[in-house]
Amino acid sequence: xxxxxxxxxxxxxxxxAAYVAARGSLPGKGALAALREDAFHKFDASGLPxxxxxxWKYTDLRALLRNLYPLAAAPDVAARxxxxxxxxxxxxxxxxxxxxxxxxFAPDLSDLSPEQGVTVGxxxxxxxxxxxxxxxxxxxxxxxxxxAVALNTALMGDGAVIRIAxxxxxxxxxxxxxxxGSEKPSSAFVRSLxxxxxxxxxxxxxxxxxxxxxxxxxxxxxxxxxxxxxxxxITQARAVHVASLLATIGARAQFNSFAFTADSELVRNQCxxxxxxxxxxxxxxxxxxxxxxxxxxxxxxxxQAAGHCESREQFKxxxxxxxxxxxxxxxxxKQHAQKTDAKMMTRALLLSDEAEADxxxxxxxxxxxVVCGHGATAGALDPGLKFYLMSRGIHEKDAEALLxxxxxxxxxxxxxxxxxxxxxMIASLKWLGVRS
Amino acid sequence: xSFLEVRNLHVEVEDKKxxxxxxxxxxxxxxxxxxxxxxxxxxxxAYVLAGKDNYKVTxxxxxxxxxxxxxxxxxxxxxxxxxxxxxxxxxVPGVATMTFLRTALNAQRKTRGEKEFSTPEFMKxxxxxxxxxxxxQEMLRRAVNVGFSGGEKKRNEILQMAILQPRxxxxxxxxxxxxxxxxxxxxxxxNRLRSPERSMVVITHYQRLLNYIVPDVVHVLAKGRVxxxxxxxxxxxxxxxxxxxxxxxxA
Numbered sequence: 001x002x003x004x005x006x007x008x009x010x011x012x013x014x015x016x017a018a019y020v021a022a023r024g025s026l027p028g029k030g031a032l033a034a035l036r037e038d039a040f041h042k043f044d045a046s047g048l049p050x051x052x053x054x055x056w057k058y059t060d061l062r063a064l065l066r067n068l069y070p071l072a073a074a075p076d077v078a079a080r081x082x083x084x085x086x087x088x089x090x091x092x093x094x095x096x097x098x099x100x101x102x103x104x105f106a107p108d109l110s111d112l113s114p115e116q117g118v119t120v121g122x123x124x125x126x127x128x129x130x131x132x133x134x135x136x137x138x139x140x141x142x143x144x145x146x147x148a149v150a151l152n153t154a155l156m157g158d159g160a161v162i163r164i165a166x167x168x169x170x171x172x173x174x175x176x177x178x179x180x181g182s183e184k185p186s187s188a189f190v191r192s193l194x195x196x197x198x199x200x201x202x203x204x205x206x207x208x209x210x211x212x213x214x215x216x217x218x219x220x221x222x223x224x225x226x227x228x229x230x231x232x233x234i235t236q237a238r239a240v241h242v243a244s245l246l247a248t249i250g251a252r253a254q255f256n257s258f259a260f261t262a263d264s265e266l267v268r269n270q271c272x273x274x275x276x277x278x279x280x281x282x283x284x285x286x287x288x289x290x291x292x293x294x295x296x297x298x299x300x301x302x303x304q305a306a307g308h309c310e311s312r313e314q315f316k317x318x319x320x321x322x323x324x325x326x327x328x329x330x331x332x333x334k335q336h337a338q339k340t341d342a343k344m345m346t347r348a349l350l351l352s353d354e355a356e357a358d359x360x361x362x363x364x365x366x367x368x369x370v371v372c373g374h375g376a377t378a379g380a381l382d383p384g385l386k387f388y389l390m391s392r393g394i395h396e397k398d399a400e401a402l403l404x405x406x407x408x409x410x411x412x413x414x415x416x417x418x419x420x421x422x423x424x425m426i427a428s429l430k431w432l433g434v435r436s
Numbered sequence: 437x438s439f440l441e442v443r444n445l446h447v448e449v450e451d452k453k454x455x456x457x458x459x460x461x462x463x464x465x466x467x468x469x470x471x472x473x474x475x476x477x478x479x480x481x482a483y484v485l486a487g488k489d490n491y492k493v494t495x496x497x498x499x500x501x502x503x504x505x506x507x508x509x510x511x512x513x514x515x516x517x518x519x520x521x522x523x524x525x526x527x528v529p530g531v532a533t534m535t536f537l538r539t540a541l542n543a544q545r546k547t548r549g550e551k552e553f554s555t556p557e558f559m560k561x562x563x564x565x566x567x568x569x570x571x572x573q574e575m576l577r578r579a580v581n582v583g584f585s586g587g588e589k590k591r592n593e594i595l596q597m598a599i600l601q602p603r604x605x606x607x608x609x610x611x612x613x614x615x616x617x618x619x620x621x622x623x624x625x626x627n628r629l630r631s632p633e634r635s636m637v638v639i640t641h642y643q644r645l646l647n648y649i650v651p652d653v654v655h656v657l658a659k660g661r662v663x664x665x666x667x668x669x670x671x672x673x674x675x676x677x678x679x680x681x682x683x684x685x686x687a
Contacts, residue, residue, distance in 0.1 A: 383489060388526040391486050392536075392596065393514035393544035402539065406530025406579075 012047050014068035016040075019154050022071065026157065028127035035139045039153035042145065049147045058326040058358050059268050059297040061148070065240060069214045071157075072102035072186035079181030080106060086179030086209045089234065089427050093419040095175035095205065096120070098160050102181055103188030103215070105158050117168025117200070123159035123191055133163060137193055141220040142246040142272040144301075149244050149272075152218040156191035159219075162204065166197040166224070173203035173230075173417065178217065180210035185239065187214040198224040198250075203417060205232040208241060217243040225250035225277055231257040232420065233286075235264055242268045251277025251306065258415055259286035259315075260424050261296050262431050270299040275309045275337075282311045285415075287408050287424070289431045290323030290355070297326035304337040307367070313344040316411050318404055319355035330362040333370055340370040348378040349407050351400075401432055437502055439464040439635050440604055445496035447477075447484055447660075454480040456660035457496070462604075465632035469646055469671060470639045472657030473679040478639045479523060481657070482608040485637070486520040487513050500604060514540075515547035517603030521593040521610055528580035533592065536580050537562060537599050544600065565598045569625050587618035594625035605629070606637045611645040623648030643675040658682035 008016070019040050028036060048065060049056035075083070083101040098120055099109040105122035112120060126134040139153055160176045178190060196202050206219055215237065223229050227250065235241060241264060249255050259269055271284070288296045298315055317325035327346040348357030361374035381403050389399035408428045415421035438461035447455035454477045462468045472478050484491050485498065487510040497504050505513050528536065542552040553561070566576060569591045581589050590610055597605055607626065611619055626649050630636070638649055646654075646668065654670040655662045656679075663682050664670065 384526055385528055387486075387488055387510060388522070388528065389536075389540075390510040391488075391514055391518075391520055392540035392600065393511050393547065394540055395511050395543060396509065398539075398543065399511075402531060403528075406528065410530045 008047060009062060009066070011065045011068045012062070015048075015151065015155075016044055018068065018071055022155070026155070027124045028130070030130065031135060032127055032130060032138070036154050036156075039139075039150040042150040043147055043154055046147050046150075055146070055299060055328065058328070059295065061242070061268070064266060065214070069185045069187040069239075072104070072182055072188045072213075074104055075101040075106070075181045078183070080109065081181070083179035083181035084109065087175060087177040087207050089236070090175060090205065090207065090420065090423050093173065093423055095173045096170075097175050097177055099177045099179065100158060100160070100190060101179055102186060102213075103157050103178070103190045105160075115171060117165040118170050118174075119161075119163040119165075120174070121161045123161050123193065124157060126161045131161070133195060134161060134193060137195060137220060137222055138191070141222060141248050142274055144246070144272055146244070146270070146272075148216060148242045148268070148270070149218060149246070152189055152191055152216045152244065155189040155216070156218070157189050159190040159192035160194070161192070162194045164196045164200040164202045167199045169201035170203065173205055173420070175205040175207060178206070178208045178210070178215070180213045182213070185212040185214075188216075190215065190217045192219040194219065195222045196224055196227045196229050199226040200224065201228040203230040203232075205234065205420070207234040208237050208243070210237045210239070210241070212239045213237070214240040215242070217241070219243075219245050221245065221247040223247065223249040223253050223255055226252045228254040229256070230416065231255070233257070233259040233269060235259070235261040235267055235269065237264045237267060240266045243270070245269075245271040245273070247271070247273045248276050249273065249280055249282065252279040253277065255280065255282040256416070257284045259288075259298065260427070261286070262289040262427065264294060264296060266295045268297045268299065270301075272301045274303045274305055275311070276305055278306045278308045280306075280309045282309070283414060284311065284313045285411055286315045287411055287428070288315075288317040288325055289428065290317065290325055291320040291434075293322050295324045295326075297328075299326070299328040300330065302329070302331045302342070304331065304333045304340045304342065307336065307338040307340060309337070310341040311343075314411055314414070315346045316407065317348045317357055318351065318408065319348060319357060320351040322352070322354040324356045324358075326358045327376070328360045328362070329374065330364065331372060331374075332364040333367050333372060335366040337367045338369045340367060340372065342370070342372045344374040346376045347407075349404065350378060350380050351404070404432055405429065437499070438462060439501055440637070441499040442481070443497045443499070445484065445498065446494045447480055448492045448494055449480060449490060454660050455484070458657070458661045460655055460662050462635045462637060464635055466653065467630065467636045467638060467649065467651045469651035469654045469668075470637060470657055471641070471643075471654060471671060471674060473682075474641070476657040477660040478641075478657055479608055480660075482520055482606050482637075482639055485604075485606050486510055486518060511543065512547070514600070515544045519597050519600055519602030519605045521590075521597060521605065521607040523609040523612055525581050525589040525593050527582045529582050531580050532577055533580050534559070534562065534576045537596065540596070541599055562599060566595055568628070569595050569598075570621060571595055586613040587615070587621075590614060590618065590622050591625065594622055598625065598629060603633065604635050604637070606639070608639050609641060610638070611640055611642065619645065619648060643671045646671045656682060
């Protein structure tokens with residue numbers, strides 16, 4: 001394909017320049033430095049993703065990212081203080097908090113108490129000393145040419161490295177809190193690695209809260225055979241937030257993910273998930289709440305590379321104002337992945353005339369003994385339902401709120417952790433409260 | 437003045453004229469049956485009384501206890517005591533029946549300036565009432581009408597009626613889709629709610645329901661207006677002769 005990136009935008013030029021300037025001081029030597037260099041060249045050749053690339057057709061990052069904010073400086077005391085209140089949404093849930101301010105690990109704000117079978121560390125530090133776990137997995141979880149991932153690999157600064165040892169069960173959810181503390185608009189590239197070994201159990205939360213910031217986040221997740229992982233991605237981000245989940249899941253594992261996005265200006269949550277072992281059960285769900293001019297793009301690429309796996313995807317969006325939600329879900333079933341059972345459903349609730357929901361489910365099936373299906377709906381609140389509620393005495397705004405709550409609640413119901421589920425429902429109600 | 441007065445009602449739905457000068461009165465405590473062939477305007481009357489959108493009143497008025505209700509939204513009419521038992525009750529996924537009942541009752545009580553029920557008080561009220569209609573606690577925990585059989589949906593309508601205690605209950609073809617056993621349970625529930633303080637409008641296509649819910653008066657609708665009124669025997673007469681005799685009745 002012809003190199004469409006012949007003329008670079010200011011943001012693309014700034015990104016390349018930022019890498020060239022920082023290359024010497026970014027953590028990682030030898031193979032890890034080569035990994036960065038390769039990734040940079042990939043990005044440099046392709047530029048930012050734009051709408052003529054099918055996977056990015058609804059989120060033209062090249063057009064939307066006009067200028068690059070300067071890379072965030074190391075957070076000072078003021079920044080750390082500002083970031084202290086981050087993660088309030090899950091305030092009532094007992095978690096192990098691992099905090100990052102403007103993309104940099106903040107051990108003083110984190111819970112690093114020792115726990116048998118649980119290792120928590122900084123990615124920057126791990127890259128710096130060529131940590132074996134990081135060397136073994138970073139950049140190897142899911143093979144992709146995606147430009148946003150390449151950019152992250154090139155410029156990754158810090159992030160979390162979590163290891164749950166074989167057979168261990170993390171006692172509390174681990175909440176990776178990425179907060180912004182800088183007063184000036186800044187950018188950050190964060191990369192995390194979570195390895196849950198054979199038979200281990202963990203709940204991992206990745207919470208992003210930012211003011212006027214540009215964040216490119218990536219989290220590589222390795223789920224071992226027989227492991228149980230619940231992963232949450234909570235996003236409340238102004239300015240620009242591009243996040244990639246790259247996951248490889250072993251055999252007979254249980255994997256559940258839930259993405260909650262609200263109060264965010266421009267978000268692209270992309271997941272690349274590979275079912276590498278047989279007999280795994282997975283559920284991938286999400287709720288996005290949009291108002292004003294919010295743009296939230298959820299894109300999934302699920303590769304069924306082993307048979308007898310079951311996966312369920314259910315994503316919902318509530319749109320008000322001129323919100324624009326995008327859902328792209330691609331399931332690829334490889335030839336030998338027989339008895340795959342995959343069902344994908346996306347539903348958008350449009351509360352205003354200007355809101356737009358784009359849904360693109362895709363199925364690429366190469367095996368011949370599978371059960372796969374997808375469904376997509378988009379529509380306004382059912383006037384018949386509203387009338388039924390009002391005819392029983394419920395006021396119009398309350399009837400609408402009840403129906404929207406029910407729409408969201410149906411998907412939240414599948415969140416197993418009581419505390420997290422309640423916190424997400426309260427956050428949804430809060431978002432709804434602003435509406436009336 | 438009668439408790440419910442429908443005066444010369446003309447109603448259009450999607451530019452089609454359905455009610456053509458419908459006039460009828462229902463006294464307090466009275467059970468009035470409305471019968472008529474398909475397209476006569478029976479359900480339209482029910483929806484206009486409840487205040488559904490897209491039903492355009494081009495002429496006439498509806499007074500409840502002397503007050504015109506046509507300008508009121510559905511929730512205000514409910515607080516004034518209007519209840520419509522739907523012919524096709526709506527499924528409301530994600531909203532538990534118990535929650536729905538409590539929200540509705542308390543919304544009405546709040547509008548009327550009455551004290552709202554506490555949850556334990558409310559649950560006791562529902563338990564007792566639901567038992568009489570054969571509605572289990574498990575059903576009350578499920579989402580409204582979701583996965584309910586036709587009979588269960590109709591019984592749920594009567595449960596709502598029993599909880600909300602309306603002054604005017606409009607039953608829109610409550611018997612449709614029910615077998616005899618289900619019909620008996622629903623009719624018993626309705627009859628238990630008969631009172632000198634409550635008026636009922638029982639809309640039905642077939643006479644059979646009226647064996648169980650015996651009306652005080654029967655009105656026959658044809659082409660959007662009342663063409664004949666009489667006692668409960670009028671229903672039996674219609675059963676024998678059919679609606680054809682009213683086919684010539686023009687607007």
